Amino acid sequence: MLKSDLAKVTCKVNGKEYSGLVEPRTLLVHFIRDELNLTGTHIGCDTGHCGACTIYMNGKTVKSCMVLAVQANGAELMTVEGLAEGDKLHPLQEAFWENHGLQCGYCTPGMLMSSLFLLERNPNPSEGEIRRAIEGNLCRCTGYVNIVKSVKAAAKKMNENSRTQKRTSK
């Protein structure tokens, strides 16, 4: 391929700067997985339905199979790899673990991203609100019941954490 066919993409992923050359038709999810080797983001369909590829782009969740890699030039991304701090799991990850919010784990990275987006906007969601927030994330294993339970548990953890944080900062 001629070099002129390639476009340069520079973006921040999980706080770290990356750049690479891509064909314009490269989907963002392929760039993340194949160029950046961040394989936590999954691909489950061709039509934008399954949500396994959900990531944060400039503070909002998007399906990274429905965005071109070139469109991420200059963007800030967060993938599932950006949730934990070193060995310390994010409260959402802990809650999914403790409440059996996954079986095969294929949908989990996307579920975590959608759940986080919900909890950022709505720290005390009802069951209905949780179910609506993960509408765009299909799970073939759990039947969703334990996922909903996990998100509820995570909300509680995160609210408690922010309360203790407030107390210690006073």
Added chain:
Amino acid sequence: MYPKKFDYFLPGSLNEAIKLLHEREDSKVLAGGQSLLALMKLRLAAPAALVDITQVKDELSYIKKEKTHLAVGALTPHDHLEHNKVVGSLFPILVDAASKIGDQQIRNRGTVGGSCCHADPAADLPTAFLALDPKFVVRGTRGQRSIPSSDFFVDTFSTAVKKDEILTEIRIPYLPKRSGSAYIKHSRREGDFAIVGVGVALTVGPKNVCKDIRISLGAVAPTPIRAKSAEKHLKGKKLNEETIVASAEEANLEADPPSDMHGSREYRLEMIKVFTKRAVKLALSRV
């Protein structure tokens, strides 16, 4: 799957984008990409060039109150329309429709203008807009023009927007006092496209007499359509159970629904009546 190869352009201004669309053969606007990229991945569409207008967001993503109308920029994401307070108080029908589109990720990225230009007959916003009779403002190499909603949707996936034009704004005239509006989507599962979608905007006078009403239907013809017989039936009448039910019986007279795996033609014809009745009642409850 990968889309077919294309040239990619990222203009920094609206004028530059229009120029590119004019000059490049077989070029297409890329907005949120939530319909176009899906088609390209499935190789149902393979434009030679994409003109990405997301960089002109500041010019085209806004919701503004003007003297006679609410102006919605074409690049406004569905999610903004859903959560905007002004939209919520003036046009709850648009909140109904935007909140029912696909899922959160699609609503974060997909745009109001993209949904209208894509013109899927089963899409939610086009149907909802039709009940509000807005003007669609487009800009091209020959300048700006304004298209009435009755002329905008031409056929399935086809609008009055020309190849080198960009939809920039939708102007929704304010409803008179004592008005209500609503959109109801009937689908098998959350996030699916509508089997039938019904939009209603109505205005009442003393004693709930219907002064004006527009009823729009989605997914039951090649474009969203108005249910004019049912509208005529209700105009000038008192709105009550009896008149609403009687008008709903006529709501499918203009429809020509397809049969597909989501529902047969007969089923859709029947559901139009059911959901028209519900949508009129919901709109009335919001007056």
